[in-house]
Amino acid sequence: MSKADEEKKSYSSVFLLAVALLLATAIWIVWDDQISRRPWKKYQYEFSEMQIDRAKAEVTAEQKRLDDSSDYQTVVEELREARQGTEGGETGAAISELSSREAAARIVFDDADFDLRLVKSQIEEAWYEFEHAELMHVDTTGPKHHLEELEAKKVATEARVAEAQARLDQILNEKEEIFSVVETLEKQKKEMESGLGRLEQNVEGLVIPVGPFEFPKIPKIQQVVLNEFDRNAYNQPLARVDRCTSCHTGINKDGFEDAEHPFRTHPDRKLYLGTHSVEKFGCTPCHQGQGPAVNSPEQAHGWVKHWLDPMYQGDDVQAGCIGCHDNVRIEGAETIALGEKLFEQVGCVGCHLVDGYGDLPKIGPYLRRVSAKVDADWLVDWVKNPHEFRPRTKMPNFYFDQAEAEAIAGYILASSAKEGEEWLASHPAPGGIDSSDAALVAKGAELADSLGCRGCHGLAPGESPALLGDSKDIAPNLGNIAEKANQRWMYHWLKNPRGYSPEARMPSLRLSDDEAKALVSYLGTLGEPAGSDDAATRDRLLDADNVAEGEALVRKYGCAGCHNIPGMEAESRIGVELSVFGSKPLEELFFGKRTDIPHTWKDWTYNKINEPRIYETDRIEQVMPHFALSEEDIDAILVFLASRQEAKVPEAYKLADRQREQALVDGLRVIEHYNCVGCHVINDQGGAILARYEENPSLGPPILNGEGAKVQSDWFYSFLKQPVPLRPWLKIRMPTFGVSDDEARKIVEYFAALEGIDSPFVHIDQAALSPEYVEAGKLLASVDYFSCYTCHQQGERKPEGPEEGWAPDLAMASERLNPDWIVEWIKDPQALMPGSRMPAFYDFSDDSPDGPDDVLGGNDLEQVKALRDYLLTLGSMPVAAAPVVADPERVEPAAMDQGTDGTASSETSNAAAPETVQVEG
Amino acid sequence: MLNFRMIAQSAALTLGAALVSTAAIAYEGGAVAGGGSIKGTVKFKGEAPAQEVLDVNKDKKVCAVGEKKSNELVVGADGGIRYAVVSLTNISKGKAFPEGESILDQAGCEYLPYIVIVPTGSELVIKNSDGILHNIHTYSDKNKAVNRAQPKFKKKIKESFAEPEMVKVTCDVHGWMKGWLAVVDHPYYVITDEKGAFELTDVPAGEYEIKVWQEKLGESTQKVTVAGGAEAAVTFELAAK
Incomplete structure (x- = not known):
């Protein structure tokens, strides 16, 4: 091709193509920048429209309400009539007449006022003349006279001003009277329309008016900045920015509960946002996610690869509570509270250290003397699989085989032999225990029922009175206890649990020997006693090789994490520390060969707890035991573990x-x-x-x-x-x-903390109590009034009738009860303790007096205070012999209590004196 | 003609008055013209147990007047059960409540009567004729539980109940004392006498469900048809649970 041809060649099509391409790219860039990557704009427009529609509908509804309201229509009509009245007819004429009189009166007033001001300045001048004459030592009579004249003139002018003012005021009053009807009606109308006005303002606040058109507001990024909430790698404070409300427009507004996401109101707005203002706390401190991201919902919620804190949903959000709340046993944090409780009490802390949970007492029984307690065959079976014997026990299953179980049982028996023997030597077998004696067993069963054993223990298989989460029992179920423990041990354990185990959680019920024997006889009927040859089994288990093998296993599986075992005092926790487990990156979680489990933190952890050896491979052994927890319990533990975060919340965000x-x-x-x-x-x-x-x-x-x-x-x-x-x-x-x-x-x-009491101290100054009130209280407590001692005990003075009809000893009140509480209690016992047998003597819900009118002027509250003061003196009352009352009718109740005591039992008093005295004395 | 006007006017008046006083209650009370009645007995099935003797162990001077027996299950010589409550369950319009106030007296450390019928919203007058401390402790599901003291100097207190229900009353001072309040929202309630007999009068003609309640034996219902001017007969038989 020649050069000339080259120059003649047209490139217009190429240019056109290039231009078209550039234009398309430019449009695409603008589109992408303004629309595709700004999804929140669309949401804000949609939400604006929704809000405007609602606001307008509210205006229309309010307008309709007013139109339909006969009250409003009456006011409008009356106002119209009143206004018309002022414009014509008789009233109109009266108004114009008043107006012309007002104008005339104003002229009179202004004249007088001007004269007064003139006189005042003339007086100033006259004073000057007078004082000047005095200083010059010339004759002052003239100036003085002039001054006096002017003073008199001033008085007269002041009277003129006052008269003119009064006249004017009268005219103005008359006018106002005529207009006041209109004004009152106008005010009424305005009040009735105030709701409408507010609603109209709502609409105005939502739109931008341009000529006759209205446009929704221009969307913009909404954000909350939490200053110094985060820290960078160099521990310098960083602000956290949450832009969630750019899309979640209705999250903190009432009325969008049924709207679609992302416009919906927070599902528990009052509880969560009410106590955590969005302006202070933003969203991600509780919810996680990627606060500043606004380009797509996936990014914003942190549902993208390598983002470490994907948003919590549902109950998982509660993992955020513990960052600020040390105490999570609060409303709205039930799941993490359960998770924490399980983590503490199921035994996780035995193997895994977590900051703040390191010093908890060992969860399992004391094994230093266990050789004196259990049946050897039972022990082997128990170690092999505890869930077999007690499905709801906290003791987990280590999947031991028979040989391993026998080795461990051997070590446990051997290591506890010495201390067990010593204990047995000082705790001889008691006589009088007989599980075949039906009467004794029945007595034991009755005791077990009535003493309160069932507050903690189930006494039949499957009975679970004290639940730990969903799947565990707090205390062992005793439905088959006879199979496990011997009766000698049971007896001494019941009598004094701490005598066997210094760490015992089981309390002493202060049982008498007979009570303990009856209870053990009864417990001996729960389950089949082992019946195997315990001694033979022990011999076999105590073989030195077996014991040595057992020792290694006990060490390897970390039994000492939960149990106090001789020889294992120096053992430390065998598990991984979990203090920041919630922040653990996915790459550090070992999934073994499991490709079927989704690669998320939550899935890994759930499966680890549910099936602890699930990630085991030929090369990597795992030792965590199986706790057999329900799905709900595992979920709660997951929330607790998720809360173990590396980032610490700054103090300013915590509870004060x-x-x-x-x-x-x-x-x-x-x-x-x-x-x-x-x-x-x-x-x-x-x-x-x-x-x-x-x-x-x-x-x-x-x-x-x-x-x-x-x-x-x-x-x-x-x-x-x-x-x-x-x-x-x-x-x-x-x-x-x-x-x-x-x-x-x-x-x-x-x-004290539950009640918000800072200083829990009480001092009662007996000397400061008013004798008048103490006497009045004594009178009120007497049989003629409230007759308190019909039910209440006072020291040795007992009420009549069977004990189950009695009420607490009032002599203890002064050292036991808080004086302010006594007042609240007497005022309304049912409010403080619903179902109490203590009746209400007063009803403070109304003003009418309920107490007797002849004590303290019939003032209910003062009477209650008098009763309190009287009770506070009771503990310190001198105890003396009951006085012999010759004529009880003549004795004033107030005088009778003096120096009386309770040594006279009701029977003696009954015989000695009429009823009044007996109850009084 | 005059007669008709008088009846119509008085009916309208009573109806109006009833509507005003019981605006919140669905039941409409008024004059019943041409109604019938239901008469019957409540009988015990099986061998009648003896009445338990109560242990009066306190304030004996006032309380131990004669032997006290439990009223929980009182069966007469011919098997009739006393203190059963018979009522219609599906009536919304009929006679007006009888005039006069409901009274529960505490006399000789007993509740008299054992069961008191209390219309909802009306005032129950609680008397203390004993001159010693009693307390009124109610057990109920629908109404607010009450536990008020009634000391010697309070001869009379008042209480009202909003919801129809059988409310147990006890005295915590005197453990043996027990009574019942039948809080009712219409007047077709009756308590059986010592022979187990009862009668409901002025029942507008129609078909009804009739119920018996007894504290130990539970409840039982039947259908009954009432014709104008006639007497319908109903017999309940209750067996120990």
Whole structure:
């Protein structure tokens, strides 16, 4: 091709193509930048339209309501008429006449006012003249006279001004009277329309008006900035930015509960967003995800490869609670609370260290003396698979074979032989236990029923009174205990659990020898005693090689994580530390050869707990045992493990009262360790045993809601250390747990923290109590008024009738009860303890007096305070012999209590004196 | 003609009054013209147990007046059960509530009567004729539980109940005391006498379900047809559970 040809050649088509391509690319770039990568714009437009439509509908509805409201129409009509009235006719004429009179009166007033001001300045001038004359020592008579004249003129002018003012005011008042009707009506109308006005403003706030058109607001990124929430690799504070509300437009607005995602209102907005304002906490501290990402829902939710914190959904969100809340036993955090409880109590902490959970007591029984307790054949079977004997036991299954189980049993028996023998030597076999004696067994069964054993233990296979999650029992089910433990051990254990195991969680029920014998005779009927040759089995198991093999296994499988075993005192936890397990990247999780399990943190962990050896390969051995937990329990543990994050939440985001939080956590651990909630309702939880007392709840263990406000801390502490019977009519017995000083303190502080009490101390100054009130209280308590001692005990003075009809000893009130609580209690017992037998003597829900009108002027509240003051004096009353009352009718009740005591039993009093005296004295 | 006007006016008046006083209640009470009645007995099936003697162990001077027996199951000589509550379950319109107040008295440490019929929303007058401390402790599912003291100086207190229900009343001071409140939303309730007999009068003609309730023996229902001016007969037989 020649050069000329080359120059003549047309490139227009190429250019056209290039231009078209560039144009298309430019359009594509703009489109992509403004629309494809901005999905939130579409959502905001849609939401705006939805909001505008709703707001307009509300305006229309309100308008319709007003149109249909006869009240509103009446006001409108009356206003119209009133306005018309002022414009013509008689009223109109009156108004115009008043107006012209007003104008005239104003002229008179202005004139007088001007004159007054003039006189005042003339007086100033006259003063000057007068003082000047004085200083110049010339004659001052003239100026003085002039001054006096002007003062008189001022007085006269002031009177003129006042008169003109009064006249004007009168005219204005008359005018106002005529207009006031209109004004009142206008005000009424405005009030009625206020709702409409607000709704119209709502609409105005949502749109941008352009001429006759209205446009929705221009979408923009919505974001919450959490200053210094995160830390970078160099531990420098970073802000966290959450842009979730750019799409989740209705998340913090009422009324979008049924809208589609992403517009929907938060499913539990009041609970979660009400206490965690979105402006302060944003979204990702609880939910995780990729806060700043807005290009696609997948990115924003963190559902992309290599993003470490994908968004939590459903109950998994609760993993976020524990970052700020030390105490998660709160509303809305039930799943993580269960997960934490299981993690602490099922035994996970025995092998896996987690920050903050390292110092918990060992979960399993004390094995230092176990050779004195169990049947050897039973022990082998138990080690082999504990779930076989007790399906709901916390002890996991290690999948041992027969030889391994025998080796472990051998080591356990051998290592505990010495301490077991010593214990046996000081705990001889008791006589009088006989499981074939039907009467004795029946007595034992009755005791087991009534003492409260069922607060913790099931006594028949399958009976689970104290649940740990869904699949475990807190205390062993004793339905087949005869197969396991010998009766000698049972007897001494029941009498004093700490005498066998210094770590025992089982309390002493302060049983008499006979009670313990009856109970053991009964327990001996639960299940078949082993009947095998225990001695022969022991001989075989105690073979030195077997024991040595057992020792190695006990070490390898970390038995000492949960049990106190002789020779294993120095063993440490064998499992991986899980303190930041929730942040563990997927690459560090070993899936073995399992390709069928989805590669996510959650799937790995679920399967690990559900089937602990699932990732085992020929090369990699795994030793974690099988806990046989339900799906629900595993899910709860997963939430707890997910909460173990590397990133720590800054202090500013945590609850302010850390001390209270700590008291709640520490106290609850002790309470759960001893399973106090097996019998008592505490903080509205527990008390399953009360189901057995539905017929008469007052025979069951007391409900301890609000106990921190009720009792004095000193008393409570002593009571925990050494319980004394408070309610002699109860068959169920508050056991002696042998809590340590530290444990007792934690329990007391827990109850105080629950009630939000900072300083739990109470001082009662007996001398400061008003004698008048104490006397009045004494009178009120007497038989002529409230007759308190018909039911209440006071020291040795007992009420009539059987014990189950009695009420607590009032002599204990001053050292046991909080004075403020006494007042609240007397005011409304049912409010503090629903179902209580204590009746209400007053009704403070209305103002009408309920108490007697001849005590303290019939003032109910003062009477209640008087009763309190009287009760506070009771413990300190001198005890003397009952006075001989010659004529009881003449004795004033107030005088009669003086120096009386309870030594006279009701029978003697009955015989000696009429009813009044007996109850009084 | 005059007669008709009078009846119509008085009916309208009573109806109006009833509507005002029981605005919240579905039952409509008024004059019943040409109604019939239901008469019958509640009988015990099987061998009648003896009445349990109560242990009066407190405030004996006031309370131990004669031997006290439990009223939980009282069977007469011919097998009639006393203190059973018979009622119609499906009536929404009929006679007005009888005039006068419902009274529960505590006398000799007993509730008199053992079962009191209390219309919903009306005031129950609770008397203390004993002059010693009693308390009124109610057990109910639908109404608010009440536990009020009634000391010596309070001869009379009042209480009302919103929902129809059988409410147990006990006194925690005197463990043996027990009574019942039949809180009712229409007047077709009756308590059987010592022979187990009962009668419901002024029942508008129609078909009804009739129910008996007894605290130990439970409930039982039957169908009954009432014709104007006639007497329908019903017999219940209740066996121990």
